[in-house]
Amino acid sequence: MNATSITITSILGAISVIMSFLAYRANRQKLHIQYSVFSRAKILQPDTPQSVAVMVDSVEVSSPSLMTLRILNTGDRAIDDSHFVAPLHIKFVGASSIAQASVTQARPPSVNVDLDIDGDTVKVQAALLNPKDIFEVQVISSGFPESIEVDGRLRDVRISESLLRKYARPNLFSTPSDYVIVFPTLPLLYFMITLFILPLALMSIPQGQRSGISIPILATALLIGIAHSVFLVKRARLWQMK
Numbered sequence: 001m002n003a004t005s006i007t008i009t010s011i012l013g014a015i016s017v018i019m020s021f022l023a024y025r026a027n028r029q030k031l032h033i034q035y036s037v038f039s040r041a042k043i044l045q046p047d048t049p050q051s052v053a054v055m056v057d058s059v060e061v062s063s064p065s066l067m068t069l070r071i072l073n074t075g076d077r078a079i080d081d082s083h084f085v086a087p088l089h090i091k092f093v094g095a096s097s098i099a100q101a102s103v104t105q106a107r108p109p110s111v112n113v114d115l116d117i118d119g120d121t122v123k124v125q126a127a128l129l130n131p132k133d134i135f136e137v138q139v140i141s142s143g144f145p146e147s148i149e150v151d152g153r154l155r156d157v158r159i160s161e162s163l164l165r166k167y168a169r170p171n172l173f174s175t176p177s178d179y180v181i182v183f184p185t186l187p188l189l190y191f192m193i194t195l196f197i198l199p200l201a202l203m204s205i206p207q208g209q210r211s212g213i214s215i216p217i218l219a220t221a222l223l224i225g226i227a228h229s230v231f232l233v234k235r236a237r238l239w240q241m242k
């Protein structure tokens with residue numbers, strides 16, 4: 001087997017391994033809860049008149065802040081009571097206490113979630129969350145939280161913050177301009193990276209044979225970029241309530 005055949009076989013083998021791994025990751029069953037903080041702000045600003053106050057159950061809240069976050073089942077299996085060893089904890093680090101916590105939206109509306117307040121923490125009691133079920137929690141705290149952490153003891157369930165949502169605006173992919181920006185960008189990025197690396201990978205192949213190998217590889221890079229764009233769009237739209 002000459003150097004050209006070895007290189008082609010290695011490239012095709014690498015692509016096959018990558019595609020097989022992606023197929024395995026896509027098809028395996030997983031339990032995963034993700035959360036995203038949609039807003040975190042002080043209700044009263046320093047220049048607010050002293051006569052203005054925020055009252056909860058007839059009690060004034062000092063230094064009130066308003067936070068909104070969403071919790072989503074991004075896995076492909078339902079999460080139910082049997083997975084909850086203990087409640088899911090939403091901790092508002094830096095806040096003095098929680099004055100009020102409520103579920104303001106859910107998809108589907110039949111999602112039933114009970115909340116309890118314990119100091120600077122909101123406890124989410126065991127609930128049935130089917131794949132793609134989502135609910136929104138709105139909280140008024142005394143004091144401004146430096147950060148919001150979600151954790152809990154759920155059997156075999158991974159809990160993490162959505163990195164996609166963390167660095168995106170709340171209504172990502174709600175307007176046509178988002179699609180115009182994202183869809184050309186990722187395929188082009190994959191294409192440019194491959195175009196940069198490809199000459200190094202093909203150094204052992206005679207000059208006249210490189211074009212026949214380069215075109216399929218660049219086309220594959222474009223297809224992977226398009227597939228990644230579609231994945232990001234679908235994942236981002238899961239966070240929308242409608």
